[in-house]
Amino acid sequence: MKKIFSAICSLLLLSHLAGAASAPQQEFEKGNQLFNQKQYSEAATVYQGLIDQGYEQPELFLNAGNAWYKANKTGMAIFNYEMALARDPFNKSATHNLSVANQRVEGYVNDLPLLFFQRWWLHTLHFHSPDGWATGAVILLWLAVAAFVTLLIAPSFRPVLVKWVSGAALVLFLFYLSMGISAYVSANAHDEGIIMGSVVKVKAAPDDESKDMFELHEGVKVQVTDATQEYCKISLPDGKTGWLACAEIKRL
Secondary structure (H helix, E strand, O other): OHHHHHHHHHHHHHHHHHHHHHHHHHHHHHHHHHHHOOOHHHHHHHHHHHHHOOOOOHHHHHHHHHHHHHOOOHHHHHHHHHHHHHHOOOOHHHHHHHHHHHOOOOOOOOOOOOOHHHHHHHHHHOOOOHHHHHHHHHHHHHHHHHHHHHHHHOOOOOHHHHHHHHHHHHHHHHHHHHHHHHHHHHHHOOOEEEEOOOEEEEEOOOOOOOOEEEEEEOOOEEEEEEEOOOEEEEEOOOOOEEEEEHHHEEEO
């Protein structure tokens, strides 16, 4: 009887886990159906709900961007395209759609094109996730330690080969460690953002009474270089700088 009860409990647990795993996929498909039915705001809300739950696949951000774009929410569309490219920098669909969305942005300033070594660096950096680089570093460190211990315990066992393995593992460990740190810093840097307000006044100082320098429109991408409790100092690719309310920026 106990065995039967245990089997039933196990089946119920597996059924629950399978249902929990399929729920996000069902929500994603629901978003796709709403998009195909031209219910763009509703589709965007579904996609954004998944993103808010912590799902960060490039395809999810891409679909969310498409839905927000169709719903005429240019700022949110550009934000999601940028988030897709942050995770997959050479995603052609996201790159194309971002370019199309930026054509809606009044006063849009083109980003400077990446140089060849910058593109190479991005390719290398996104070869693994930050966790992937960290896991590789741990494995290589243990390999180097194992080779070193082998030299101490059995110095006559192919010493040249063991030394070569130990040295190579150590060099690769340092490479993986540095790439892991870089990937983590890149993934957690929030010094860029998208303007969400339709028209935002950029001021000379972090003060409501300071002089208005220029205006920014929804969808403009800015670099955040400094901040107070309420105001952020921003810069643009054309060299313009100024202060605006941090609430007007959605950080990438």
